[in-house]
Amino acid sequence: DTAVSQTPKYLVTQMGNDKSIKCEQNLGHDTMYWYKQDSKKFLKIMFSYNNKELIINETVPNRFSPKSPDKAHLNLHINSLELGDSAVYFCASSQGIPRDYEQYFGPGTRLTVT
Amino acid sequence: AQKITQTQPGMFVQEKEAVTLDCTYDTSDPSYGLFWYKQPSSGEMIFLIYQGSYDQQNATEGRYSLNFQKARKSANLVISASQLGDSAMYFCAMRGLNAGGTSYGKLTFGQGTILTVHP
Numbered sequence: 051d052t053a054v055s056q057t058p059k060y061l062v063t064q065m066g067n068d069k070s071i072k073c074e075q076n077l078g079h080d081t082m083y084w085y086k087q088d089s090k091k092f093l094k095i096m097f098s099y100n101n102k103e104l105i106i107n108e109t110v111p112n113r114f115s116p117k118s119p120d121k122a123h124l125n126l127h128i129n130s131l132e133l134g135d136s137a138v139y140f141c142a143s144s145q146g147i148p149r150d151y152e153q154y155f156g157p158g159t160r161l162t163v164t
Numbered sequence: 165a166q167k168i169t170q171t172q173p174g175m176f177v178q179e180k181e182a183v184t185l186d187c188t189y190d191t192s193d194p195s196y197g198l199f200w201y202k203q204p205s206s207g208e209m210i211f212l213i214y215q216g217s218y219d220q221q222n223a224t225e226g227r228y229s230l231n232f233q234k235a236r237k238s239a240n241l242v243i244s245a246s247q248l249g250d251s252a253m254y255f256c257a258m259r260g261l262n263a264g265g266t267s268y269g270k271l272t273f274g275q276g277t278i279l280t281v282h283p
Contacts, residue, residue: 083270083271085271090275091203091253091275091276092273092275092276093255093257093271093273094273095270095271095272098270106270108270138207140209142209152199152211152214153199153211153271154211155201155208155209155210155211156208157207157208158207158208158209160207
């Protein structure tokens with residue numbers, strides 16, 4: 051059973067396109083996150099949702115729009131893709147307060163913008 | 165603001181020996197949690213161990229232990245009896261609590277340390 055899944059695993063697209071990455075967790079967690087890992091392997095939080103509500107938005111460009119249709123899903127839509135958006139995007143989930151200990155990560159989506 | 169520093173870009177260890185991966189942190193939060201994650205070459209992020217700032221004892225999980233020294237603001241990961249499968253990137257991360265004493269789990273990561281285990 052996959053705890054946190056992401057689709058697609060690889061995404062290659064051209065500048066200016068719009069693309070979406072989907073994330074689903076079957077752990078019953080309340081909180082979900084998007085992280086970006088750049089080419090130097092640095093991981094940085096982008097967004098966090100708790101029970102479908104946006105909690106954290108770390109000064110990410112407006113071209114990035116997260117959407118949480120329900121507690122188990124957090125999708126990431128990116129408009130007008132730029133070369134600098136090339137990275138690995140990780141979805142994660144956690145139980146939330148007060149047991150916000152472990153965050154379980156998805157397998158990552160490697161986005162390449164050409 | 166929170167900051168995590170991992171000063172070792174790369175570490176080498178002989179199989180079956182122990183290795184310590186360094187992590188120092190800085191935060192003004194009254195309480196916080198410290199995490200270690202492993203990222204093998206396949207790319208997934210694997211949770212290893214957690215230490216709460218008010219935990220009296222150092223956390224241990226199998227061959228992993230966290231050497232937590234609060235006064236020095238360090239949270240080093242010790243891997244005992246290294247195995248070839250331990251070769252990976254290791255990330256130290258921190259989660260703080262806000263003034264209200266709650267957090268929605270935002271993790272701040274260090275730069276990572278690449279561990280190579282030699283046979």
